[in-house]
Amino acid sequence: MASQDEPDDLYLHAEAAKKLNALYANRLFVQPLGEGLIRLNLGEFHDWEPTYHSASVMTPEMALELATVLHRVALRVMENQLDVAKVQQAARAAAEGGEPDGQEPR
Structure with missing residues (x-):
């Protein structure tokens, strides 16, 4: 179910937008x-x-x-990247038998 801020068909529009051809741009x-x-x-x-x-x-x-929209989306992407980095760090630490952030196992 969509929130009040999102139209019910937001997912459909997002999926359709992903199918559009994209051009690489490194400047605005x-x-x-x-x-x-x-x-x-x-x-x-x-x-x-x-x-x-x-x-x-x-x-x-x-x-x-x-x-405003670009700012909100960029912040959300950056937050998600931080979350992914934390999960990856924890997984590496677990694989090495340690704890995340250099902590000693309990």
Whole structure:
């Protein structure tokens, strides 16, 4: 069951989004366009020369919403990576007969 913040079909949309072709981008170029619009360009930076793949144009309000979502997702991914690292560390310690974090067995 979905929470109040998530639509019931969130899983279906997430799975459909995973099927879209993706382009590698190592840079996000942000340009104010004037007239109350912001352009976000996804691209790569090679040999001091940018190559642009795609762009989105949005209002500042939409850009702030996007930034908020990216921030929340990035924090969640980082938390999950920390959790995975802790589990991996505990598994290695158990395999070596020790305790996680260098503690002595009890």
